[in-house]
Amino acid sequence: MNSKPRLAPQPAPFLAMEAISKAYPGVVALADVSMTVQAGEVLGLIGENGAGKSTLMNILGGVIAPSSGRIVIGNVVYERLSVTESHAAGIAFVHQELNVFDNLDVAANIFLGREMQFGPLGLMDLKGMREAAKPLLARVGARFGPEARVLDLSLAERQLLEIAKALSTKARLVIMDEPTSSLTISETRTLMKVIVDLKAQGIAVIYISHRLGEIEECADRVVALRDGRVAGELARGEIRHDAMIRLMIGRDLKALYTPPSAPIGEVILSLNGVTTQAWPHARADLDVLAGEIVGVAGLVGAGRTELAEAIFGITPMLGGEILLDGKPFRARIPREAIDAGLYLVPEDRKRNGLVLESSVSDNIVLADLKSLSRQGIVSETRVRARAAAQRERLDIKAVNLSQVAAELSGGNQQKVVLAKWLSMRPRLIVFDEPTRGIDVGAKSEVYQLLRGLADAGVGVMMISSDMEEVIGVSDRIVVLREGRVQGSLQRAQLSEQSVLRLAVGAN
Amino acid sequence: MQKKDMGLTVLIILVGTIVYLRNPLFLSPINLGNTANLIGLFGLFAIGQGFVIMTGGIDLSVGSMIALLGVVFVDMVGKYGVPWPIAALITIGAGTLMGLAHGLLITRLKMQPFVVTLCGLLIYRGVARGYTGEATAGFPFGASYPQLEWLTIGRSFGVPHCFFAMVIVAVICWVVLHRSVFGRHLYAVGRNEDAARYSGIHTGRVITAAYVICAVLTSIAAIYFAMFTKSVQPSSHGNFYELYAIAAAVLGGFSLRGGEGSIVGVVLGAVLLQELQNLVNLLGIPSSLNFAVMGAVILLGVLADQQFNRYRARRRAQRTIQHHTTT
Numbered sequence: 001m002n003s004k005p006r007l008a009p010q011p012a013p014f015l016a017m018e019a020i021s022k023a024y025p026g027v028v029a030l031a032d033v034s035m036t037v038q039a040g041e042v043l044g045l046i047g048e049n050g051a052g053k054s055t056l057m058n059i060l061g062g063v064i065a066p067s068s069g070r071i072v073i074g075n076v077v078y079e080r081l082s083v084t085e086s087h088a089a090g091i092a093f094v095h096q097e098l099n100v101f102d103n104l105d106v107a108a109n110i111f112l113g114r115e116m117q118f119g120p121l122g123l124m125d126l127k128g129m130r131e132a133a134k135p136l137l138a139r140v141g142a143r144f145g146p147e148a149r150v151l152d153l154s155l156a157e158r159q160l161l162e163i164a165k166a167l168s169t170k171a172r173l174v175i176m177d178e179p180t181s182s183l184t185i186s187e188t189r190t191l192m193k194v195i196v197d198l199k200a201q202g203i204a205v206i207y208i209s210h211r212l213g214e215i216e217e218c219a220d221r222v223v224a225l226r227d228g229r230v231a232g233e234l235a236r237g238e239i240r241h242d243a244m245i246r247l248m249i250g251r252d253l254k255a256l257y258t259p260p261s262a263p264i265g266e267v268i269l270s271l272n273g274v275t276t277q278a279w280p281h282a283r284a285d286l287d288v289l290a291g292e293i294v295g296v297a298g299l300v301g302a303g304r305t306e307l308a309e310a311i312f313g314i315t316p317m318l319g320g321e322i323l324l325d326g327k328p329f330r331a332r333i334p335r336e337a338i339d340a341g342l343y344l345v346p347e348d349r350k351r352n353g354l355v356l357e358s359s360v361s362d363n364i365v366l367a368d369l370k371s372l373s374r375q376g377i378v379s380e381t382r383v384r385a386r387a388a389a390q391r392e393r394l395d396i397k398a399v400n401l402s403q404v405a406a407e408l409s410g411g412n413q414q415k416v417v418l419a420k421w422l423s424m425r426p427r428l429i430v431f432d433e434p435t436r437g438i439d440v441g442a443k444s445e446v447y448q449l450l451r452g453l454a455d456a457g458v459g460v461m462m463i464s465s466d467m468e469e470v471i472g473v474s475d476r477i478v479v480l481r482e483g484r485v486q487g488s489l490q491r492a493q494l495s496e497q498s499v500l501r502l503a504v505g506a507n
Numbered sequence: 508m509q510k511k512d513m514g515l516t517v518l519i520i521l522v523g524t525i526v527y528l529r530n531p532l533f534l535s536p537i538n539l540g541n542t543a544n545l546i547g548l549f550g551l552f553a554i555g556q557g558f559v560i561m562t563g564g565i566d567l568s569v570g571s572m573i574a575l576l577g578v579v580f581v582d583m584v585g586k587y588g589v590p591w592p593i594a595a596l597i598t599i600g601a602g603t604l605m606g607l608a609h610g611l612l613i614t615r616l617k618m619q620p621f622v623v624t625l626c627g628l629l630i631y632r633g634v635a636r637g638y639t640g641e642a643t644a645g646f647p648f649g650a651s652y653p654q655l656e657w658l659t660i661g662r663s664f665g666v667p668h669c670f671f672a673m674v675i676v677a678v679i680c681w682v683v684l685h686r687s688v689f690g691r692h693l694y695a696v697g698r699n700e701d702a703a704r705y706s707g708i709h710t711g712r713v714i715t716a717a718y719v720i721c722a723v724l725t726s727i728a729a730i731y732f733a734m735f736t737k738s739v740q741p742s743s744h745g746n747f748y749e750l751y752a753i754a755a756a757v758l759g760g761f762s763l764r765g766g767e768g769s770i771v772g773v774v775l776g777a778v779l780l781q782e783l784q785n786l787v788n789l790l791g792i793p794s795s796l797n798f799a800v801m802g803a804v805i806l807l808g809v810l811a812d813q814q815f816n817r818y819r820a821r822r823r824a825q826r827t828i829q830h831h832t833t834t
């Protein structure tokens with residue numbers, strides 16, 4: 001289907017958005033955006049954060065009303081959609097922020113609000129729902145059953161559940177917003193198969209992702225948004241990484257990898273047979289040297305985050321030892337790790353990295369208030385000075401230092417987390433999925449920062465599930481599987497295959 | 508002063524003006540002195556409650572603590588002849604231990620604040636009643652403690668010393684909450700305990716400290732109340748006082764979710780509550796309607812505040828969109 005040349009007279013599209021604009025007081029979020037989606041087509045939608053992707057999709061979902069323009073679905077013309085109309089027209093969402101209820105089981109989540117009933121009392125038909133859920137789960141390749149409690153599911157499995165839920169609504173268009181941001185490599189493969197399956201059934205997919213490799217793989221056509229306008233469109237044959245980036249940011253991006261400019265130094269941190277609760281019977285060994293970026297690859301659930309948290313004193317270490325500069329070290333609480341210069345940039349920025357309701361400056365100084373105070377009283381002048389310096393250094397885009405962190409874009413939020421640690425004296429920083437959900441421009445800034453840290457003699461450990469990133473940025477990659485280090489690959493040996501082979505354990 | 512505090516101040520002046528116009532006795536020195544006395548008494552432990560609410564917790568045991576510690580203090584001084592400074596130290600020490608127990612049960616054993624302090628409410632009240640055998644604890648006839656009385660129920664220039672005590676406590680707490688490292692940590696823990704922990708804050712210690720502060724201020728208030736009423740009736744003394752404290756904090760802009768509020772706010776909240784009590788008395792409203800008036804005003808106050816916040820959030824959202832498209 002992909003290889004076929006485009007036929008000249010196109011069939012009427014399933015969906016057409018015509019000259020959609022959305023203005024807020026004093027700002028234009030979308031300007032004259034037109035876009036079509038054919039039945040059974042996978043449309044890749046790309047753009048940096050703030051380019052207007054979410055606004056556009058929220059208009060489709062009926063959450064936001066456009067200021068002008070119209071939406072045509074089939075042959076019905078809408079000035080605006082309501083949530084119900086959108087639903088009735090067969091549009092389903094798979095949100096990046098998961099909307100599942102972890103106190104219910106899988107089947108109950110799938111049929112939430114549309115529960116099957118029986119008998120005169122309208123009691124819930126639990127058995128019927130579970131039966132009906134089974135084929136849906138099979139279609140997304142889920143390894144859990146309809147009775148499973150969502151509480152017990154991993155982030156990735158919940159994502160699959162969301163997709164199954166979208167399928168259950170007999171959708172004709174499924175909008176997937178960053179669906180793989182928490183999926184493992186093999187789960188991403190499964191998702192790609194699901195998408196092919198959807199296409200075959202004539203269901204259209206709008207696929208929004210910052211992972212351009214996935215877009216390259218699955219999209220039939222790409223639309224790029226920039227500053228609320230359509231920056232360009234790519235047909236199947238033109239979808240290439242560099243072309244997409246050019247459309248998104250309006251220029252070419254430098255190569256990811258920059259070699260170290262300072263020599264690699266001594267071992268800073270060694271893990272010897274470290275065991276965590278995730279894999280109580282597996283022992284992990286790894287070293288981080290001053291001046292190198294060590295990528296930690298592996299599937300989600302391989303125990304990478306737990307390892308980082310054990311170093312940082314969040315989760316207890318069940319066995320083994322950690323050596324810092326050759327001396328045994330064990331942090332029972334984060335403060336002890338921080339005092340030793342070991343910092344963690346956590347995976348879940350909003351939950352663990354930031355106090356969202358606090359200001360940019362309060363977040364930057366949060367871990368180091370002691371040194372900005374005298375006799376327990378905080379010096380506001382020194383706080384401001386510290387925060388202003390960091391904002392300058394990392395180019396944090398905020399109205400001012402009093403702006404609350406919640407209002408910043410993902411990339412700038414991440415910079416605030418980094419600023420917190422960079423303003424102190426790092427010996428080693430563990431970055432857990434440092435670029436998750438942030439746009440291409442901010443990503444490359446983060447990579448430069450990592451390199452800058454390494455060149456300054458700081459040990460850098462980067463946990464990442466983004467293959468392109470982990471291969472592109474690391475000097476060395478350590479692959480974890482089921483809590484064990486499966487191997488360590490030098491720069492010369494790095495390839496997607498070599499990493500994947502170690503991560504999944506295939507021969 | 509924050510906008511919220513300004514709004515509350517305006518409301519206090521507005522209510523005061525209306526009451527004064529209906530009954531000029533409102534501004535008589537005697538009435539003002541008595542109201543200031545009550546503001547001092549209730550303000551003392553409302554400030555403490557503020558610290559706990561800042562963590563996202565709640566302390567329901569306050570009223571019972573005032574009864575139990577009041578009984579203990581009165582008995583020590585009146586019955587056993589313990590010198591009052593030592594008795595005061597013991598009382599405050601006992602309060603500290605109660606606060607510590609609450610804090611440790613909540614942070615170490617991960618119990619819910621509501622449950623822990625609800626049990627405190629029941630236990631302390633029960634112990635107070637059991638210890639006295641339901642009898643009223645009081646000072647012996649004719650006994651007098653000049654220094655203690657000067658400190659607690661004395662007045663200078665017509666202003667009750669209890670009010671001064673509250674002001675001093677408020678100033679100290681203002682510095683602690685709004686200017687100290689501990690205060691910053693408290694705000695962070697209240698807003699996002701996880702992120703605070705990941706930033707190296709000893710979250711358990713911070714939360715426990717909040718319960719201890721609350722209990723210490725409550726035990727100081729317990730001594731003032733005991734001296735004010737002169738006798739402590741263990742089954743009714745301090746009943747529902749925790750709710751006055753929570754109401755003052757909520758009126759003052761504290762969020763029960765934590766991480767929101769100010770000392771000025773909770774003091775103003777306490778002032779407004781006492782003003783309302785006074786309003787009921789001075790306007791000849793049956794005192795049985797007391798609670799109804801208070802409840803209605805709190806409901807309206809919080810509602811208005813919330814509407815204002817929603818308006819601000821909308822404006823903020825618009826600013827965000829603006830900001831995102833310009834960067």
